[in-house]
Amino acid sequence: MDLKQITKDTAKTLSSYLTYQAVKNVIAQLSETNPPLAYWLSNFSSQANIQDGEAYIAELLREKQELALRIMTVRQFLAEEVADFLPEMVRAQIQQTNMQHRRQHLERITQLSPVEPSTHPENQADSEADLDDLDR
Numbered sequence: 001m002d003l004k005q006i007t008k009d010t011a012k013t014l015s016s017y018l019t020y021q022a023v024k025n026v027i028a029q030l031s032e033t034n035p036p037l038a039y040w041l042s043n044f045s046s047q048a049n050i051q052d053g054e055a056y057i058a059e060l061l062r063e064k065q066e067l068a069l070r071i072m073t074v075r076q077f078l079a080e081e082v083a084d085f086l087p088e089m090v091r092a093q094i095q096q097t098n099m100q101h102r103r104q105h106l107e108r109i110t111q112l113s114p115v116e117p118s119t120h121p122e123n124q125a126d127s128e129a130d131l132d133d134l135d136r
Helices: 003-033 035-047 053-063 065-083 086-110 121-135
Strands: none
Touching: 003 035, 003 053, 003 065, 035 053, 053 065
């Protein structure tokens, strides 16, 4: 297990996700202040590779520098706001959901199937004798 590579991949994924959230935020702001620009950014984002945040920003810088700079600013703000809380929240969420999955799995594998009456006559006779003893 290469923890260093996992950390790098996680950071890249988180950065791309924050880019996506910044784009959503900027589009929402522009929808109120400049609807044609919001429409343009929405179309651009649907055609560009927004899943790779860095490639998206680089492409947007070539098309509309002011929007790219605005998105980078919003992305940085989001990163600063969530960075302090994120590690503990991720740990707690994973611990909680792992516990739920384990509990559900344990419940599923320990469920008893209904016991069917025995068809062996010797067991049936023993059962009837036991019932007779209870009546006395």
